[in-house]
Amino acid sequence: MTIKIGITGGIGSGKSVVSRLLEVMGVPVYISDVESKRLTASDTQIRRELIGLLGEEVYAGGELNRPLLASYIFGNPEHIRTVNGIIHPRVRDDFHRWVEQHTVCPIVGMESAILIEAGFAGEVDAVVMVYAPEEVRIARAMQRDAVPRELVERRVRSQMSDEEKRGKADFVIVNDGETPLIPQVLGVITSLSKNIDYFCLSENRLHPGINK
Numbered sequence: 001m002t003i004k005i006g007i008t009g010g011i012g013s014g015k016s017v018v019s020r021l022l023e024v025m026g027v028p029v030y031i032s033d034v035e036s037k038r039l040t041a042s043d044t045q046i047r048r049e050l051i052g053l054l055g056e057e058v059y060a061g062g063e064l065n066r067p068l069l070a071s072y073i074f075g076n077p078e079h080i081r082t083v084n085g086i087i088h089p090r091v092r093d094d095f096h097r098w099v100e101q102h103t104v105c106p107i108v109g110m111e112s113a114i115l116i117e118a119g120f121a122g123e124v125d126a127v128v129m130v131y132a133p134e135e136v137r138i139a140r141a142m143q144r145d146a147v148p149r150e151l152v153e154r155r156v157r158s159q160m161s162d163e164e165k166r167g168k169a170d171f172v173i174v175n176d177g178e179t180p181l182i183p184q185v186l187g188v189i190t191s192l193s194k195n196i197d198y199f200c201l202s203e204n205r206l207h208p209g210i211n212k
């Protein structure tokens with residue numbers, strides 16, 4: 001049986017860094033942000049429903065009009081729920097398909113900033129929260145995306161607070177820039193994989209010679 005872990009935490013907490021470490025340690029991770037963007041660009045049902053909601057402009061030039069969608073959802077909880085209701089069921093289905101393709105892996109992950117808000121916590125066996133103080137998260141996101149504080153704060157406010165998320169997590173990884181990360185990530189894997197060999201065999205190791 002494959003153990004599914006959810007990796008969550010607010011904007012700028014360091015989920016991508018933790019997911020990268022998990023992957024290096026042999027745990028493949030489904031990155032919801034990346035996959036939801038792929039689906040939003042390619043899935044005809046999402047396209048149809050977003051156009052129904054926001055007009056043709058939301059796919060101006062064939063591409064998702066990200067600023068338009070962002071200004072529609074961030075700052076309005078009702079709008080965010082509507083858009084999530086269009087995109088997230090497709091992400092859930094896609095994640096299930098992805099898990100089916102990774103049944104050889106004892107542990108897989110799903111990374112999402114809004115794992116709990118989106119109801120994805122029910123899709124996983126354990127929730128790992130990446131925690132950093134809000135001020136640190138805001139500073140990181142401003143620097144990473146070269147955006148003003150106000151924009152980051154609006155997104156922070158559109159997500160469940162990390163204090164609330166903490167209470168719903170099975171594991172908390174502190175990524176405050178001081179506490180070492182690698183031992184904490186290893187600790188989670190060790191705790192989950194007490195009786196299993198957690199490494200996901202790569203294609204080459206599964207089918208030696210296939211690429212030769």
Ligand SMILES: CC(C)(COP(=O)(O)OP(=O)(O)OC[C@H]1O[C@@H](n2cnc3c(N)ncnc32)[C@H](O)[C@@H]1O)[C@@H](O)C(=O)NCCC(=O)NCCS
Pocket residue numbers: 010011012032033036037040065066067069070073080084087091112113114118155158159
């Ligand atoms: C709204 C969009 C167009 C904004 O794009 P933009 O390039 O400006 O920002 P980016 O995608 O880098 O998002 C920055 C951060 O905003 C937060 N965020 C994104 N979508 C959401 C959401 N629906 N609810 C709360 N926070 C969100 C995340 O922390 C994310 O990392 C884009 O995020 C999107 O298509 N979101 C809908 C898909 C989704 O729900 N993704 C979240 C993971 S399932």
Ligand SMILES: Nc1ncnc2c1ncn2[C@@H]1O[C@H](COP(=O)(O)OP(=O)(O)OP(=O)(O)O)[C@@H](O)[C@H]1O
Pocket residue numbers: 009010011012013014015016017018033113140141144175176177178
């Ligand atoms: N421990 C750390 N020390 C220094 N910089 C860090 C640390 N952790 C993360 N960062 C940096 O902070 C930024 C945010 O981290 P990351 O992209 O992993 O966050 P995230 O939780 O995935 O954010 P988002 O929800 O916005 O996608 C990145 O530029 C990353 O390199």
